[in-house]
Amino acid sequence: MVPRGAVGITLGSVKTHTVQVGDVTRELPIVEVAPGVHVALFNMLGDTEVTEAAGKALARLLPADIDVLVTPEVKALSLAHVISRETGKPYIVIRKTQKPYMVDPVAREVVSITTGIPQLLVLDGFDVPKIRGRRVAIVDDVVSSGGTLHSLRQIIDEVGGEVAAVLAVFTEGEEREEVTALGHLPLFPGA
Ligand SMILES: Nc1ncnc2[nH]cnc12
DSSP: OOOOSSOOOOTTTTTTTEEEEEEEEEEEEEEEEEETTEEOOOOOOOOOHHHHHHHHHHHHHTTTTOOOOEEEEETTTTHHHHHHHHHHOOEEEEEEOOOOOSOOOEEEEEEEEEOOOOOEEEGGGGGGGGGGTSSEEEEEEEOOOHHHHHHHHHHHHTTTTTEEEEEEEEEEEEEEETTEEEEEEOOTOOO
């Protein structure tokens, strides 16, 4: 039976890695994202069951003194929504493109392990007062190379926020003490 919230695709000969998020189990396909770099691809977009399970579990781990959540678009957005709903803390979305309506945007470049190409992270200046002088928790789906995390920290520092917690569903590759995660994904060299 196909679990509720998952799409019933045939994985065929694709190798998979099994993960548990709360009481939800998923088979993640192992895919090559760069020559010789294989990851167990975790994509919560559209997976209501995993998003709810992860969001509720991470909400329980959020330090009480956090003022605001910050999340990069797009894969972790619904996760931040659930944590926000569960904790009552507001969340801010860092966009991947600069929009014409943004006021004094603050931007950093980042190269993600899954795309391999430089991308932008952009904070709308409109959101700066919600971060300045506040204790911030960064929320992401997977913290892997740490590139996105580094750029998010730079943006938050630049506008006067304090990164007091980092929450993710999974860390990947190296273990990261500074990240509160529900699990860890290995990398699969030459899978
Ligand atoms: N395994 C993974 N799945 C989804 N997004 C990722 N970003 C970095 N590693 C990832």
